[in-house]
Amino acid sequence: MNFLQRFFIGRNGTDQLNITLAVTSIACTLLSWFMFRNLFTSMAYVTMFLMLFRMISRNIGKRQQENALFLQMAGKWGDKIPSGRARSAPKWEGTNYRYLNCPNCRQQIRVPTGKGNVKITCSKCGHVFYERT
DSSP states (O other), X not given: OHHHHXXXXXXXXXXXXXXXXXXXXXXXXXXXXXXXXHHHHHHHHHHHXXXXXXXXXXXXXXXXXXXXXXXXXXXXXXXXXXXXXXXXXXXXXTOOEEEEEOTTTOOEEEEESXXXXXXXXXXXXXXXXXXXX
């Protein structure tokens, strides 16, 4: 398990477009059992390859642009697709912290509240950004 976590550091991972590609691949596989075997099987392989390529890609900015374009084209249906990035922040009793995601790598960062504009450096990718807490 530790190997997979280290492997996916700095990679795109899953997003709404990847989830849609996975569902499409499964649907094409199921359809290939009933009709047009060669056509739907090849479509399933192509969508699965595209999904895996997007998942392990290190060009996160380009993949985020593709996902944003997909969500824009999907319109209101794009909101119903789970993102795959939902992470719940730990809730510790008696602490005054806010949980932010790094805009570059989506790493969750804990910052104190009530400090005004704070310079935040991501521990994972080193990206520096400012946020009001």
